[in-house]
Amino acid sequence: HNVQDGASAGKTLPERVKIVEVGPRDGLQNEKTVVPSEVKIHLIDMLSEAGLSVIEATSFVSPKWVPQMADQVEVMMGIHRRPGVSYPVLTPNLKGFLAAVNAGAAEVAIFGAASELFSKKNINCSVDESLQRFEVVTKAAKEAGVPVRGYVSCVLGCPYEGKVSPDKVAQVAKRLYSMGCYEISLGDTIGVGTPGGMTEMLQAVSREVPVNALAVHCHDTYGQALANILIALQMGISVVDSSVAGLGGCPYAQGASGNVATEDVVYMLHGLGIQTGVDLPKLMDAGAFICCSLNKKTSSKVAQATCKL
Amino acid sequence: MGNFPTTVKHCLSYEELIQDYPWLARWLQEEKRALTHEYPEFVKIVEVGPRDGLQNEKEMVPTGVKIQLIDMLSETGLSVIEATSFVSSKWVPQMADHTEVLQAIHRSSHVRYPVLTPNMHGFQDAVAAGATEVAVFGSASETFSRKNINCSIDESILRFEEVICTAKQRQIPVRGYVSCALGCPYEGPIESTKVAEVVKRLYELGCYEVSLGDTIGVGTPGSMAKMLHSVKKEVPSSALAVHCHDTYGQALANILTALQMGICTVDSSVAGLGGCPYAQGASGNVSTEDVLYMLHGMGIKTGVDLSKVIEAGDFICKALNRKTNSKVAQARGDYSVHCHMKKINT
Numbered sequence: 001h002n003v004q005d006g007a008s009a010g011k012t013l014p015e016r017v018k019i020v021e022v023g024p025r026d027g028l029q030n031e032k033t034v035v036p037s038e039v040k041i042h043l044i045d046m047l048s049e050a051g052l053s054v055i056e057a058t059s060f061v062s063p064k065w066v067p068q069m070a071d072q073v074e075v076m077m078g079i080h081r082r083p084g085v086s087y088p089v090l091t092p093n094l095k096g097f098l099a100a101v102n103a104g105a106a107e108v109a110i111f112g113a114a115s116e117l118f119s120k121k122n123i124n125c126s127v128d129e130s131l132q133r134f135e136v137v138t139k140a141a142k143e144a145g146v147p148v149r150g151y152v153s154c155v156l157g158c159p160y161e162g163k164v165s166p167d168k169v170a171q172v173a174k175r176l177y178s179m180g181c182y183e184i185s186l187g188d189t190i191g192v193g194t195p196g197g198m199t200e201m202l203q204a205v206s207r208e209v210p211v212n213a214l215a216v217h218c219h220d221t222y223g224q225a226l227a228n229i230l231i232a233l234q235m236g237i238s239v240v241d242s243s244v245a246g247l248g249g250c251p252y253a254q255g256a257s258g259n260v261a262t263e264d265v266v267y268m269l270h271g272l273g274i275q276t277g278v279d280l281p282k283l284m285d286a287g288a289f290i291c292c293s294l295n296k297k298t299s300s301k302v303a304q305a306t307c308k309l
Numbered sequence: 310m311g312n313f314p315t316t317v318k319h320c321l322s323y324e325e326l327i328q329d330y331p332w333l334a335r336w337l338q339e340e341k342r343a344l345t346h347e348y349p350e351f352v353k354i355v356e357v358g359p360r361d362g363l364q365n366e367k368e369m370v371p372t373g374v375k376i377q378l379i380d381m382l383s384e385t386g387l388s389v390i391e392a393t394s395f396v397s398s399k400w401v402p403q404m405a406d407h408t409e410v411l412q413a414i415h416r417s418s419h420v421r422y423p424v425l426t427p428n429m430h431g432f433q434d435a436v437a438a439g440a441t442e443v444a445v446f447g448s449a450s451e452t453f454s455r456k457n458i459n460c461s462i463d464e465s466i467l468r469f470e471e472v473i474c475t476a477k478q479r480q481i482p483v484r485g486y487v488s489c490a491l492g493c494p495y496e497g498p499i500e501s502t503k504v505a506e507v508v509k510r511l512y513e514l515g516c517y518e519v520s521l522g523d524t525i526g527v528g529t530p531g532s533m534a535k536m537l538h539s540v541k542k543e544v545p546s547s548a549l550a551v552h553c554h555d556t557y558g559q560a561l562a563n564i565l566t567a568l569q570m571g572i573c574t575v576d577s578s579v580a581g582l583g584g585c586p587y588a589q590g591a592s593g594n595v596s597t598e599d600v601l602y603m604l605h606g607m608g609i610k611t612g613v614d615l616s617k618v619i620e621a622g623d624f625i626c627k628a629l630n631r632k633t634n635s636k637v638a639q640a641r642g643d644y645s646v647h648c649h650m651k652k653i654n655t
Contacts (some may be wrong), residue, residue: 191640226561268558
């Protein structure tokens with residue numbers, strides 16, 4: 001199909017979209033079952049073979065807060081690093097950053113929030129304070145020649161504050177970008193966003209940060225993720241975060257789903273004629289593997305449909 | 310932002326620019342209009358849960374439950390609820406109680422209750438049971454037509470012609486469905502021109518509306534746009550509806566595409582009732598709750614009360630002893646955390 005077809009009324013869609021696979025970190029972090037290190041390593045290795053170019057491997061956060069990521073060093077050192085693939089890791093502060101670099105990390109990520117209440121409840125400080133903390137990391141990263149990716153959470157709504165102002169999102173995104181983050185991923189943390197809100201938010205943010213430095217990180221808690229991603233693509237975004245098998249529930253709505261499934265995103269993109277470099281059958285193999293290990297059903301509809309046909 | 314070089318645009322902040330160049334705001338507003346899509350102000354939801362949904366559920370549902378489901382849906386603000394199907398109970402045992410259902414439901418004055426009528430026999434039974442609107446089902450795929458109803462597309466249309474003519478005489482509106490509009494389980498991809506042909510025939514025969522069904526949910530926004538582009542050449546958008554299946558998770562993105570192309574009628578099924586008969590264990594119909602959530606979030610009116618639909622969905626899922634397929638219903642299940650979500654999207 002012509003890439004133009006899904007754009008409607010002549011708006012072009014990107015020819016190529018980069019998928020940032022967050023399953024091994026964001027996905028597993030929100031799974032109740034603690035996963036053995038070998039399983040994590042095998043998952044990441046399978047994902048590396050599936051054509052993904054960015055795979056978020058682990059998080060250098062204190063194991064006291066996130067026990068699932070306690071094996072961060074082991075995972076980092078155990079994975080097979082495929083040439084051409086990037087394995088960013090989360091580093092909430094300088095300590096985490098130094099530990100990450102020590103363990104061989106070549107790219108890191110920092111997390112800001114567009115909501116004051118969320119920031120306080122999640123990391124116990126204001127948005128400004130968190131950004132100051134991150135500035136320490138970005139400075140160190142610059143010196144070490146390590147690229148930094150920035151995340152902004154609650155861009156379309158907050159579990160505590162409710163509505164979030166697009167201008168606030170733009171402000172936080174701009175700060176992270178001017179600190180030196182090469183890319184800013186805009187997260188609909190609780191999945192409440194719809195195409196209208198996504199449009200408004202992206203309009204505000206793209207006035208402050210170039211659209212080719214933006215990514216969307218949509219949660220599928222209310223089933224809106226693919227529609228929101230489509231809107232983002234129509235507005236020039238060409239980087240999409242997703243999680244194999246839709247790993248990672250929503251910590252704010254028990255039993256509800258969380259991350260959008262990489263398989264479903266890739267299905268849509270390929271159907272639109274957009275290149276991703278991802279081999280969907282291999283991706284589904286990785287999804288089947290991790291679901292088997294977690295003893296749970298996949299959250300990907302493509303995986304559910306395909307394996308039964 | 311018009312003719313400013315990209316680098317300049319991104320060195321300066323929006324607020325600073327507006328202060329120095331007040332006329333810039335007008336330029337940006339124009340650009341905003343060009344970037345944002347035109348959406349319908351109002352979308353009509355056609356609720357197919359009691360028919361299409363239940364028909365594809367394994368569990369046999371007691372008549373009393375069907376009636377209560379339809380009565381609950383009638384209180385939600387929905388204006389069209391597909392009640393049952395006058396097809397031979399030999400083929401579709403789930404719909405064997407069609408007469409009883411149609412006669413026992415409380416018919417709200419704001420709601421229409423179309424029923425499926427595959428042939429004259431079914432049509433006559435439907436009218437005798439009090440039906441005031443009927444629906445006929447064509448296919449864009451020859452193989453699907455043969456396997457599903459044992460005749461070619463042409464033959465099926467001849468059959469419907471009889472139904473539509475008689476219905477016209479009795480002033481009973483007829484809705485047309487075209488299945489496999491974005492792909493067939495047997496033939497694979499379907500030519501959009503073929504879909505347009507079948508839609509046109511049904512429309513010209515007298516169907517007031519034709520619903521385009523992505524029967525196996527394989528469509529994506531690209532194929533949806535292409536198909537609608539062909540169909541709109543033959544039939545006005547106001548007479549078209551989309552009936553998307555969520556088997557591959559593409560339904561809402563496909564519906565969004567349809568809205569961007571001027572379609573303003575969407576079929577959906579409460580709680581996402583109805584699996585896919587071609588992919589065991591896979592999902593089928595898109596959930597009414599999830600569609601409503603998106604539409605309301607976009608400021609599009611539907612007249613439907615989402616919380617009441619969620620209640621109806623809860624009821625039928627309990628009766629069927631199954632989990633809902635609606636993500637909104639799943640998320641809203643934890644009321645204590647999400648009650649303030651209503652601030653954002655009701």
